[in-house]
Amino acid sequence: MTATETASATAPKKQWLTATVREVIDETPRVRSLVLDVPGWPGHRAGQHVDVRLTAPDGYQAQRSYSIASAPVENAITLTIEMLPDGEVSSYLAGEARVGDMFELRGPIGGYFVWTPDLDGPLFLVAGGSGVVPLMAILRERAIRKAPQPATLLFSSRSYEDIIYRAELDTLAGEGSGLRIFHTLTRGAPAGWTGQTRRIDAGMLSEIGFAPGRMPRIFVCGPTPLVESVARTLRDLGHSPKLIKTERFGPTGR
Known part of the structure; x- marks a missing residue:
């Protein structure tokens, strides 16, 4: 966490x-x-x-x-x-x-919220704020190991200035390794912003994430309300609960 x-x-x-x-x-x-x-x-x-x-x-x-x-x-x-x-x-x-x-x-x-390159299936990471930290460890591991699994990160931040690892994420996404990164800002966006500007919802998860039939391994980390909402929505969209791993932080976290 x-x-x-x-x-x-x-x-x-x-x-x-x-x-x-x-x-x-x-x-x-x-x-x-x-x-x-x-x-x-x-x-x-x-x-x-x-x-x-x-x-x-x-x-x-x-x-x-x-x-x-x-x-x-x-x-x-x-x-x-x-x-x-x-x-x-x-x-x-x-x-x-x-x-x-x-x-x-x-x-x-911790041995539950972990990823290793030998795990098969696409990788779908969902982060809220500093919940991106353990997911960044996963993305760095994936890049260093040149893991072939396609990966997507959906990252919710308050503002553009609050995007943690912004430059490094841009670099990782530009390496042609099958990594896609999507940002959403919840408290205002700068002029010219082309990303999302709302809280993560079912439409966003369905549009950006992998289809349930592809059996993606899903990691969700962030404030408890975000984690619970995203996990519930992913289950409603048809994703297997066994493939959804969650990590909560903050006063009601671990």
Whole structure:
């Protein structure tokens, strides 16, 4: 998952490791990516997440979960964090962390919301806001592995400026690898915008997504209302519930 401001109650008992910030990337005005060196990192699969733990000088600790944005074959792991109102951990990671900073990290966690290149069938990814983070790990893995499965990303953002990974997504879509990317903006669009300008609905999913008969593997990630609405609509359109994987984030997420 992307960012949760509630502790992960079901995290497996993995060893805490020390992460050092190698690079800070401003993705949008409210979102940053941190590229981390993590000695002893055991590797991960696209779609998994980690727990991050911060410790204050007085010993107070805060722990949150964040999706891994990087592909498993990269030599560092990347977390992409959205600044959340009153977020104890996100305010530091998305606003204050600098190159050389260190904090604790545990993972990888999660075995359900994952994709590997050996899975057959088209790939349909649906994201809302920072829910794109684990899906970006999937797209990066697909690109690096040169996976042959056709893929489509439907990405809902508030505004053009809020589109996370905008330039990289444009590059991936232009590589001729069978990846299609569609954007929809829900709070206004700039002059000349040719994409959608509404919330994701049945018409959009039917028009942009793969037909149910092609048995696409579907991954949906974002705020709980979006995830529940999209998953329900996909089932109504005839997609197999067994092929729809969902990930919720936010106050009512994992």
